[in-house]
Amino acid sequence: MSKKLLLKNAHIEGIRYFDTYREHGGYQSVEKALKMTPDQIVEEVKTSGLRGRGGAGFPTGMKWSFLAKPEGVPRYLVVNADESEPGTFKDRYLMEFLPHLLIEGMIIASYALGSNTSYIYIRGEYAWIPDILEQAIDEAKKAGFLGKNILGSGFDLEIYVQRGAGAYICGEETALLESLEGKRGNPRLKPPFPAVKGLWQCPTVVNNVETIAAVVPIIDITGAEYAKIGVGRSTGTKLISACGNINKPGVYEIDMTITVEEFIYSDEYCGGIPNGKKLKACIPGGSSVPIVPANLLLKTASGEPRYMNYESLSDGGFATGTMMGSGGFIVLDEDQCVVKHTMTLAHFYNHESCGQCTPCREGTGWMYKILKKIESGQGEMKDIDLLWDIQRKIEGNTICPLGDAAAWPVAAAIRHFRDEFEWHINNPECLTRNYGIAHYADPLPVVEKQ
Amino acid sequence: MSETIAFKPETLEKVKQIIARYPEGKQKSALIPVLHLAQKEFGGWLDVPVMDYVASVLEITPIEVYEVATFYTMFNMQPVGKYVLEVCVTGPCMLRGSDDIVNYIKEKLGIQAGETTADGLFTLKPAECLGACGYAPMMQLGKFYHENLTKEKVDEILELCRQGQIALD
Ligand SMILES: Cc1cc2nc3c(=O)[nH]c(=O)nc-3n(C[C@H](O)[C@H](O)[C@H](O)COP(=O)(O)O)c2cc1C
Ligand code: SF4
Ligand code: FES
Numbered sequence: 015m016s017k018k019l020l021l022k023n024a025h026i027e028g029i030r031y032f033d034t035y036r037e038h039g040g041y042q043s044v045e046k047a048l049k050m051t052p053d054q055i056v057e058e059v060k061t062s063g064l065r066g067r068g069g070a071g072f073p074t075g076m077k078w079s080f081l082a083k084p085e086g087v088p089r090y091l092v093v094n095a096d097e098s099e100p101g102t103f104k105d106r107y108l109m110e111f112l113p114h115l116l117i118e119g120m121i122i123a124s125y126a127l128g129s130n131t132s133y134i135y136i137r138g139e140y141a142w143i144p145d146i147l148e149q150a151i152d153e154a155k156k157a158g159f160l161g162k163n164i165l166g167s168g169f170d171l172e173i174y175v176q177r178g179a180g181a182y183i184c185g186e187e188t189a190l191l192e193s194l195e196g197k198r199g200n201p202r203l204k205p206p207f208p209a210v211k212g213l214w215q216c217p218t219v220v221n222n223v224e225t226i227a228a229v230v231p232i233i234d235i236t237g238a239e240y241a242k243i244g245v246g247r248s249t250g251t252k253l254i255s256a257c258g259n260i261n262k263p264g265v266y267e268i269d270m271t272i273t274v275e276e277f278i279y280s281d282e283y284c285g286g287i288p289n290g291k292k293l294k295a296c297i298p299g300g301s302s303v304p305i306v307p308a309n310l311l312l313k314t315a316s317g318e319p320r321y322m323n324y325e326s327l328s329d330g331g332f333a334t335g336t337m338m339g340s341g342g343f344i345v346l347d348e349d350q351c352v353v354k355h356t357m358t359l360a361h362f363y364n365h366e367s368c369g370q371c372t373p374c375r376e377g378t379g380w381m382y383k384i385l386k387k388i389e390s391g392q393g394e395m396k397d398i399d400l401l402w403d404i405q406r407k408i409e410g411n412t413i414c415p416l417g418d419a420a421a422w423p424v425a426a427a428i429r430h431f432r433d434e435f436e437w438h439i440n441n442p443e444c445l446t447r448n449y450g451i452a453h454y455a456d457p458l459p460v461v462e463k464q
Numbered sequence: 465m466s467e468t469i470a471f472k473p474e475t476l477e478k479v480k481q482i483i484a485r486y487p488e489g490k491q492k493s494a495l496i497p498v499l500h501l502a503q504k505e506f507g508g509w510l511d512v513p514v515m516d517y518v519a520s521v522l523e524i525t526p527i528e529v530y531e532v533a534t535f536y537t538m539f540n541m542q543p544v545g546k547y548v549l550e551v552c553v554t555g556p557c558m559l560r561g562s563d564d565i566v567n568y569i570k571e572k573l574g575i576q577a578g579e580t581t582a583d584g585l586f587t588l589k590p591a592e593c594l595g596a597c598g599y600a601p602m603m604q605l606g607k608f609y610h611e612n613l614t615k616e617k618v619d620e621i622l623e624l625c626r627q628g629q630i631a632l633d
Binding site: 088097098099100101102103105106131133137138139140141142172174176177178179180181182193194195196197198199214255256257258259263264265301342344346350354355358359361362365366368 | 492497522600
């Protein structure tokens, strides 16, 4: 059964506007939160088990409790709305349709963290969304939920929206802060972490849009009730943006107890694969997480059904599993070519590398060149090993995790689809169209990690 | 254009409001928003004199502007056509046929990726994932997205552009 916390009112006409949002229970969580102490809110969020929805899944309450509180120094909440991970478009959905949910969550989070000026950093291409957010901010301000002395609590808050200008790397939290300071989006060395030295060297919490939105139902139903939804350490609900070869692409809110099979094939979610095609592979958590072939997607290596939650998706590690990531669920049908798909991703990471670290700057370029060579029918068998070697040399050797994010998709493609790379090298006629070998209807045996 | 580069008074007012979002002395934070305004007001790209002007408005050095302007893909360092067709070509869009859309546009307009038509109307700029993967194939045109593209839809869009009927802002 689906349990909706974030999108439960998304279908209501006019929910984008304050009055309608308020009529449907909006801003009640703020009223409740402002009667609590900031520490009590942090405790509620800890109890809820909420994990960051930006990709890493770090426990939000714990992150908030790490925020340094030196006397006389301002603290900041910055919402990460950079959403640039291929396959991910859930934050956009929240901001377009439920802007007040984000604003409400930001008021609560800012109060809990002691931020009197909070920013939303949104990717520049979402150029029409700042208008929606700014209208919501104006409405909330007129109604007394923003500005000075909110609801007589003595708490002041201003929220500003800042647009980026096209750079995936600005989703990485320290690059985001650099960009917000008016600089190139070069990630910073950590430590110091943003919780100690963030925006303008002040203590800062950076959270994803969905994470902040989830704070609203947590305050509403209590952290303990929120923790009862889902399973294990995958509490609450998760937004999944589903795309690729499925009948019903879109944004779905799931309770993390459903199986991957149900998510792909049931009419409530993706509605199966179009044209009676078979499922070949999937990248379930945004382009940076490992691709898995159909057989390992639906069942773990030990034969258990795989579920749509953090633990089950990563079961088996990178040898046979993958990750929940940002929830960008990319489905490939039997006609798709893994080599070509991986090549587009390699191009993406090369394009988006900020260039600070040699392994990332050079390695992503080499990976793209070699993949392009194989894809265009010029590949040699030794290229596959060279690719493997390059990705290994990037992983773990860079300032920020973009290097890993570039390496993992290539590693996983070779790990699970090495025969397809070989086939591509032996069968240059594949280049007429992006058709790979269609044998994943009959799953291949699991290849051990090299 | 180098003699008289200056924002319109209402834009300058906007710049002031943007600077007021940040603490005292942190006006450099306004750089990206102000570059967006500059690109819009001064012909769709950022020529050196424009960047120098932005530097003077924000009281920072020109190099601080150049290094930022060249880092972000949305800032054009070369003149572009009136309509910049930014078609996403990353994996998820590719799975749903973005190649066909790009090829169709190339064929129809007789230009390659990155080029501008002779009449200065269209530039084709392949883009990386724009956060619309579920509504692929797609393109950005000005401020807005055009999603679930087909060849027919592309025809329609190009026609609307030619008639000056498409919303860019
Ligand atoms: C290359 C890279 C890109 C990222 N892009 C995003 C993004 O677009 N949105 C996001 O919320 N987090 C992104 N992150 C994760 C952020 O660094 C950070 O962990 C996150 O915003 C924290 O929020 P959360 O704890 O609420 O998840 C990215 C990380 C890396 C390394
Ligand atoms: S890993 Fe890549 S993106 Fe990250 S800091 Fe290094 S060069 Fe930049
Ligand atoms: S891959 Fe094209 S919008 Fe995401």
